[in-house]
Amino acid sequence: MLGTPLPENLDSPSGEVTSVRHIDHVTYVAAAENERAFCETWGKLGFSEHVRVHTERHPAAHIALVSGMSPEYPWATMTGLSVTSEEESAINEYVRRYGEGIQHVAYNIDPRADMEEVYGQMKAGGWNFMTEVLTYQDGNGARLRQMFVAPTLPYGPFVEFIQRLEGDDGKAFDGFDIDNIDGLYDEYISYSRHLDAKK
Numbered sequence: 470m471l472g473t474p475l476p477e478n479l480d481s482p483s484g485e486v487t488s489v490r491h492i493d494h495v496t497y498v499a500a501a502e503n504e505r506a507f508c509e510t511w512g513k514l515g516f517s518e519h520v521r522v523h524t525e526r527h528p529a530a531h532i533a534l535v536s537g538m539s540p541e542y543p544w545a546t547m548t549g550l551s552v553t554s555e556e557e558s559a560i561n562e563y564v565r566r567y568g569e570g571i572q573h574v575a576y577n578i579d580p581r582a583d584m585e586e587v588y589g590q591m592k593a594g595g596w597n598f599m600t601e602v603l604t605y606q607d608g609n610g611a612r613l614r615q616m617f618v619a620p621t622l623p624y625g626p627f628v629e630f631i632q633r634l635e636g637d638d639g640k641a642f643d644g645f646d647i648d649n650i651d652g653l654y655d656e657y658i659s660y661s662r663h664l665d666a667k668k
């Protein structure tokens with residue numbers, strides 16, 4: 470994928486990470502006026518809106534479209550879309566520089582794994598993260614853990630690793646959290662400025 474950094478020494482036996490399971494979601498960015506067309510296009514593939522959150526510090530709408538069903542989550546496949554009318558946002562900076570497209574791909578981490586341990590192992594294996602492990606817990610005790618790999622292009626695409634843990638009702642966290650998203654954007658903008666400054 471465009472600009473995705475590859476770790477240098479993944480073949481190190483001691484650094485082997487076996488808890489990556491499958492793709493959790495793929496998130497796109499688009500111009501704000503294209504939100505409806507995007508949702509209609511995916512609607513024709515059987516995707517419907519599952520969650521929509523509005524971030525405040527970095528104002529934007531983050532929409533999760535889902536299709537199907539799985540034993541673990543109330544969906545089988547998730548497509549995300551982030552849009553905003555804020556011209557100066559990192560979302561629209563991506564669109565200006567690279568066009569509309571995939572902003573990030575998220576890999577799902579086995580809920581039995583210790584996310585902090587995975588983070589440490591991956592860092593030792595050469596992955597360059599732009600965030601720590603970001604966490605959220607809802608009212609039922611369901612938890613979300615996310616960590617984001619730094620882009621190699623300023624405001625460019627990146628990779629996420631996500632873990633969804635079940636709460637008291639046995640249901641895994643299936644949404645997103647505003648603070649985690651704003652926290653991601655703090656680091657994404659900061660790292661992109663750092664990359665721009667190196668040019």
Ligand SMILES: [Fe+2]
Nearest residue numbers: 496573575629
């Ligand atoms: Fe994501």
